[in-house]
Amino acid sequence: xxxNLDDPKKFRPLAGQAHQVAMNMLRPISRKYDRAEHEYPxxxxxxxxxxxxxxxxxxxxxAGAAGVxxxxxxxxxxxxxxxxxxxxxSIQEMCWGDVGLLLSMPRQGLxxxxxxxxxxxxxxxxxxxxxxxxxxxxxxxxxxxxxxKTTATLDGDExxxxxxxxxxxxxxxxxxxxxxxxxxxxxxxAAIKSFVVxxxxxxxxxxxxEHKLGIKASDTATIIFEDCRVPKENLLxxxxxxxxxxxxxxxxxxxxxxxxxAAMAVGCAKAAxxxxxxxxxxxxxxxxxxRPAISQSAAAAKFLQMEADWEAAHLLMLQAAWMxxxxxxxxxxxxxxxxxxxxxxxDITLSCVELAGSVGYxxxxxxxxxxxxxxxxxxxxxxxxxxxxxVARRVxxxxxTELK
Amino acid sequence: MSLTKxxxxxxxxxxxxxxxxxxxxxxxxxxxxxxxxxxAQSDLIDRLGLRKQAEQAxxxxxxxxxxxxxxxxxxxxxxxxxxxxxxRVPAAAPKGVFDLTPTEDEQMLVDVVTELAEEVVRPAAAxxxxxxxxxxxxxxxxxxxxxPGLGVPEALGGIxxxxxxxxxxxxxxxxxxxxxxxxxxxxxxxxxxxxxxxWGTDEQQQTYLPAFTGADVPAAALALNEPTxxxxxxxxxxxxxxSGDGHVVLQGVKSLVAxxxxxxxxxxxxxxxxxxxxxxxxxxxxxxxxxxxxxxxVRAAGLTRLTLNDVRVPESAVLGAVDGTxxxxxxxxxxxxxxxxxVGTGQAVLDxxxxxxxxxxAFGEPIAHRQSVAFMVANIAIELQSMRLLTYKAAARAxxxxxxxxxxxxxxxxxxxxxxxxxxxxxxLLGGHGFVKEHPVERWYRDLRAIGIMEGTVLV
Numbered sequence: 001x002x003x004n005l006d007d008p009k010k011f012r013p014l015a016g017q018a019h020q021v022a023m024n025m026l027r028p029i030s031r032k033y034d035r036a037e038h039e040y041p042x043x044x045x046x047x048x049x050x051x052x053x054x055x056x057x058x059x060x061x062x063a064g065a066a067g068v069x070x071x072x073x074x075x076x077x078x079x080x081x082x083x084x085x086x087x088x089x090s091i092q093e094m095c096w097g098d099v100g101l102l103l104s105m106p107r108q109g110l111x112x113x114x115x116x117x118x119x120x121x122x123x124x125x126x127x128x129x130x131x132x133x134x135x136x137x138x139x140x141x142x143x144x145x146x147x148x149k150t151t152a153t154l155d156g157d158e159x160x161x162x163x164x165x166x167x168x169x170x171x172x173x174x175x176x177x178x179x180x181x182x183x184x185x186x187x188x189x190a191a192i193k194s195f196v197v198x199x200x201x202x203x204x205x206x207x208x209x210e211h212k213l214g215i216k217a218s219d220t221a222t223i224i225f226e227d228c229r230v231p232k233e234n235l236l237x238x239x240x241x242x243x244x245x246x247x248x249x250x251x252x253x254x255x256x257x258x259x260x261x262a263a264m265a266v267g268c269a270k271a272a273x274x275x276x277x278x279x280x281x282x283x284x285x286x287x288x289x290x291r292p293a294i295s296q297s298a299a300a301a302k303f304l305q306m307e308a309d310w311e312a313a314h315l316l317m318l319q320a321a322w323m324x325x326x327x328x329x330x331x332x333x334x335x336x337x338x339x340x341x342x343x344x345x346x347d348i349t350l351s352c353v354e355l356a357g358s359v360g361y362x363x364x365x366x367x368x369x370x371x372x373x374x375x376x377x378x379x380x381x382x383x384x385x386x387x388x389x390x391v392a393r394r395v396x397x398x399x400x401t402e403l404k
Numbered sequence: 405m406s407l408t409k410x411x412x413x414x415x416x417x418x419x420x421x422x423x424x425x426x427x428x429x430x431x432x433x434x435x436x437x438x439x440x441x442x443x444a445q446s447d448l449i450d451r452l453g454l455r456k457q458a459e460q461a462x463x464x465x466x467x468x469x470x471x472x473x474x475x476x477x478x479x480x481x482x483x484x485x486x487x488x489x490x491x492r493v494p495a496a497a498p499k500g501v502f503d504l505t506p507t508e509d510e511q512m513l514v515d516v517v518t519e520l521a522e523e524v525v526r527p528a529a530a531x532x533x534x535x536x537x538x539x540x541x542x543x544x545x546x547x548x549x550x551x552p553g554l555g556v557p558e559a560l561g562g563i564x565x566x567x568x569x570x571x572x573x574x575x576x577x578x579x580x581x582x583x584x585x586x587x588x589x590x591x592x593x594x595x596x597x598x599x600x601x602x603w604g605t606d607e608q609q610q611t612y613l614p615a616f617t618g619a620d621v622p623a624a625a626l627a628l629n630e631p632t633x634x635x636x637x638x639x640x641x642x643x644x645x646x647s648g649d650g651h652v653v654l655q656g657v658k659s660l661v662a663x664x665x666x667x668x669x670x671x672x673x674x675x676x677x678x679x680x681x682x683x684x685x686x687x688x689x690x691x692x693x694x695x696x697x698x699x700x701x702v703r704a705a706g707l708t709r710l711t712l713n714d715v716r717v718p719e720s721a722v723l724g725a726v727d728g729t730x731x732x733x734x735x736x737x738x739x740x741x742x743x744x745x746x747v748g749t750g751q752a753v754l755d756x757x758x759x760x761x762x763x764x765x766a767f768g769e770p771i772a773h774r775q776s777v778a779f780m781v782a783n784i785a786i787e788l789q790s791m792r793l794l795t796y797k798a799a800a801r802a803x804x805x806x807x808x809x810x811x812x813x814x815x816x817x818x819x820x821x822x823x824x825x826x827x828x829x830x831x832x833l834l835g836g837h838g839f840v841k842e843h844p845v846e847r848w849y850r851d852l853r854a855i856g857i858m859e860g861t862v863l864v
Contacts, residue, residue: 001505002496003570004804005797009500079503289813290732292856295636308817312790315797319789322502336786385779392778395785396758402770403778 001079005315008081011089014063018090021047022097027366030098033217034369038209040173041104041217048106063090068113068256068324082325084256088263088317095267096274099373100217102264109170110134110257110381111178114194117253118237126233127196133174135165135223143386145180146189150225152181157232159195161203161225167380171221172206175199179225183241191241196234203228214372257381258334259320265338265345265377266314272352272370273310277303279356299355306348313341332394339387342378349374471695471711476688477668478622484610486720491609493557493601495805496566504796510571516549517578521748525582525590532704533847536696538589546590551575552616555598555864560609561617562601569737569802572598572864573744573795580748581755584851585704587745588862592663592705595741595863596624596671599682599734603724608684612669622668626738627658627710628860637673637680637735637859638728642712644676644683652676652722654683654691654715662861664694664708671723672712673731673860680731682723691715701850702858734863736812740802741862743795743815746823746855750788753830753848757781761833780829787822794818799864820856827852 007015025047033041062083094102102108111132119127141147150163161181168177176198183191197204203226210220232239277287285299293301316337323330349371353360360367378384393403430438506514524545532538554572556562564571579587597616600609615622628637642656654674661670668687673680685692697709724730761772761781771777798811827849831838838845 002499002503002507002800003505003510003796004499004501004503004800005793006500006502006801006806008502079501079505081502085502289809290638290735291636292634293817295634304813304817305821308794308814308821309790311794311797311811311814312787312818315793316786316790318502319504319793322504333789336789339782340786340790385775388779388782389775391785392775392782395754395781396762396772396778398762398772398778403773403775 005318007089007318008085010081011063011086014086015089015093018093019096021050022094026094026097026101030101030217030366030369031363033098033100035216037211037216038172038219041101044101044104044106051105052107063087068116068253068260080325081322084259084321084324085318088259088321091260091263092267092270092314092317095264096271097267098217099264099268099377100215103169103215103218104173106173107131109174110253111174111176111196113257113260114178114253115196115236117256118194120237123196123233123236127176130196130198131170131173131175132196133168133170133177133221135168135171135177136180137167138164139166143383146192148180148182148192149185150179150181151185152183152193152195152235154183154232155229158229159232159235161195161197161228161230163225164207164222165225166222167210168221168223169218169380171223172209172219177204177223178236183239187241193239194236195230196236197225197228197230201228201230213375214369215376254382255329255331255334256324258338258387259317259324259330261377261381262313262317262320262334262337262341265341265374266310266317268370268374268377269306269310269313269341269345269348272349272367272374273303273307275365275367276352276355276360279359302351302355306344306351309340309344310348313337313344316340332391335382335387335390335394338382339384339391342384342387345374345377346371471693472665474664474670474687474689474692474694474710475623475666475668477686478615480611480615480669480686482607482611483614484605484607486605486607488606490604490606491557491559491601493564493568494566496570496800496803498804498806506570506574510574513554513571514574514578517575518581520545520549521579521582521587525579525586529583529586529704529847530841530844532583532586532589533701534703536698536703537706538586538704542586543590546579547621551590552594552597552621554594556601556613556617560601560613562597562613564601567803567805568598569740569864570796570799573740573799576741576744576862576864577748577751577792577795580745581752582748583704583752584745584749584848584854585702587748588662588702588705591741591862592626592667593621593624595626595738595861596669598863599626599671599723602733602737603682603730605720607720608723612684615668623663623666624669624671625661625663625667625710626671626734626860626863627661627664628673628735628738629658629660629858631657631659631709635859638732640673640675640680642672642674644674644681646676646719647716650719651716652683652719654685654712654717656712658710658712659697660699660702660707660858660861661694661697661710662702662705662707664710665696665706670710671734671860672710673734674712676722676726679726679728681726681728682731682734683717684721684723685712685715685717689715689717700853701847702854703850705861732809735859736809737802737863738858738860739816740795740798740808740812741864742855742858743791743798743812743819744864745862746819746852747788747792747795749848749851750784750791750823750826753826753845754781754784754788756843756845757784757830757833764835777833780833784826784829787818788826791815791819791822802864816856823852823855 063086109132111134152159179195207222207224293304320333320337353371528542553562555568644652670685672683691713693711694708697707794815798808798815801808830845831849
């Protein structure tokens with residue numbers, strides 16, 4: 001038991017592997033799928049198979065979207081470096097490769113994280129191997145997810161879903177969609193539950209795909225539900241409308257996935273920093289860690305500031321994951337990580353474009369693409385402002401009625 | 405008129421006089437106003453009965469321009485073997501596990517120091533800031549808990565079993581939560597002791613360390629700053645010239661030297677044969693002069709300007725290597741200590757503003773209910789934790805004997821930028837109340853500007 005913030009030794013081989021995959025498989029096809037938006041990245045199937053194999057063998061240390069499940073097993077002595085840490089480290093490396101392609105990885109959807117977080121053991125087994133997207137946002141509802149209008153009405157042994165969901169990541173390619181719907185709007189947020197709806201279920205259709213600023217390799221879909229029937233066993237977790245526990249169950253997913261999104265931003269920013277450092281060296285600017293920033297060139301000083309912010313985001317991400325591994329409540333730290341990573345991610349990628357001049361702006365290099373990819377990471381899964389709201393409420397001890 | 409003459413010049417001042425750039429020039433009206441101003445000034449001195457004080461030879465840190473001899477050292481009895489290397493503590497065993505939990509010993513230290521910071525340090529802070537000096541009671545209390553021995557090996561009378569960079573960081577943070585200036589004052593002697601433990605020869609350790617681990621700990625100062633704009637601490641202007649008779653002659657000026665007026669032992673940075681080197685200089689050495697150099701903040705540390713006029717020291721006064729490596733490590737460990745101080749002060753700000761914004765009302769409800777206020781607090785919390793994690797990472801690496809130049813550089817950059825932002829926001833959140841001395845936030849604003857500027861002074 002001693003303070004040590006170096007990357008956990010245990011997962012360096014895993015991170016190393018992910019780095020190699022990112023370098024040798026993702027980067028070579030990065031520009032291709034950025035240009036051919038919505039074309040299915042067939043190379044990823046091979047990659048997915050490889051990752052499944054690694055998962056089976058245990059060599060991936062439980063890393064990935066499903067790695068966020070909290071272990072309820074008995075206490076073991078000592079400090080744990082577990083699946084949450086493994087996940088953030090490997091996702092960081094994969095996004096150093098390509099964020100859009102990582103989001104397009106089969107069976108690595110946010111829906112999979114939701115299943116891992118909220119499903120009961122029977123559902124966990126039943127949905128094993130299913131690639132699940134997540135459908136929460138609606139045309140009129142973004143940050144205020146408690147306001148969703150998609151309904152789920154119990155009819156015999158089935159729930160009937162009606163509504164429109166937008167911005168569903170992997171909405172087209174996934175095998176199933178985890179849909180947030182309300183059992184009864186009059187009961188407020190406590191009645192919001194998530195339902196696994198397999199593709200091909202009558203009454204569910206992918207209406208269109210979005211054209212985006214970045215992460216173009218990832219398909220972002222609008223899905224419409226018209227009297228879509230799902231078995232009641234597909235309601236994740238408990239069907240009880242527990243007014244006291246309320247929303248917490250659904251929101252629990254986000255405590256677990258926020259560090260993962262932070263990892264995406266940290267990885268994407270690192271890609272920009274690594275290349276920019278080399279470009280600067282080629283232009284005669286070498287970063288000196290011992291001399292004061294103000295005594296170095298403006299480019300070096302800017303780089304130092306970016307690297308310091310990057311390291312902060314990286315460490316906050318590791319802290320949030322470490323707390324999850326050690327079964328400590330980490331809602332505050334998860335939001336801090338996402339807030340910091342989200343904002344420095346864009347600051348860094350955009351500044352790197354600026355530092356590299358027309359080399360940064362041109363499509364010849366990937367810097368401009370990373371600057372486009374990074375922006376969404378400060379928006380989805382809880383915007384910067386929502387993260388600040390969560391942190392503020394925690395630090396100040398205020399409820400959502402007091403601090404809106 | 406005579407008033408201005410009685411202030412001895414401290415050498416060519418970088419930049420202009422009275423904060424004016426050389427581009428300014430007086431017109432006829434300007435000359436008239438200046439003459440009037442001088443008259444007004446001398447009247448003021450007389451009206452307030454300060455003329456007598458101006459004539460006293462008593463050294464006061466609050467008034468720069470009065471230069472005196474440094475405090476004569478107690479005469480450290482030479483001991484130990486020249487040429488024999490000193491005792492070293494081993495590096496902490498590097499663990500591969502990511503962990504944020506302090507050891508039991510570290511936690512105990514933190515608990516004790518936190519209590520001291522709350523009960524003894526903070527209550528004395530405002531007055532100490534005013535007086536530019538730490539009260540004896542506070543210094544005594546820090547000595548009682550054994551702070552100077554934190555980095556000294558047990559074999560030499562200290563409490564350290566392994567490299568203490570992490571413990572030192574945690575202690576500095578906890579102490580600064582009480583007050584940065586008093587923390588610096590209290591940590592200055594221990595910093596010199598730690599330097600001796602890390603780099604001293606057997607002779608240097610046996611000569612000086614017994615005093616630091618004894619009952620009557622001397623004040624001491626690690627002097628690296630110089631009064632130059634765009635100062636690069638790795639290229640000091642203070643020179644060390646071999647005199648050919650086994651001695652070295654030191655020449656130069658050091659600024660913002662904490663406890664300079666009563667320090668009995670100095671560690672001074674100077675360039676020897678083209679490389680930056682640390683030298684041990686005893687207080688009272690001929691040619692060594694000290695005057696007050698109060699700054700914007702960290703005032704309780706009794707900041708001074710140290711002038712070295714042909715100060716002769718034996719070659720055996722070199723602390724550590726002559727190739728620049730010891731000096732660089734000293735700089736990095738000092739910067740690490742300043743990061744820790746920034747984190748502690750930042751925490752003080754956050755702890756203070758949180759209840760304030762919940763109680764203060766405007767427009768019918770606590771201002772904490774407004775997003776602009778709440779978000780400012782949230783961002784203080786986020787950046788403070790960022791500063792803390794970067795600092796701890798660097799400290800853990802230093803303790804494990806790993807290369808930490810990059811980590812401490814990043815920590816310093818963040819602590820300087822975000823630390824200042826926290827100080828700034830701390831005042832802003834209190835509105836008008838933040839600007840007056842009734843509340844401590846204005847002091848923390850002044851203190852936090854020191855991060856990124858100060859070199860040396862403290863060390864973990």
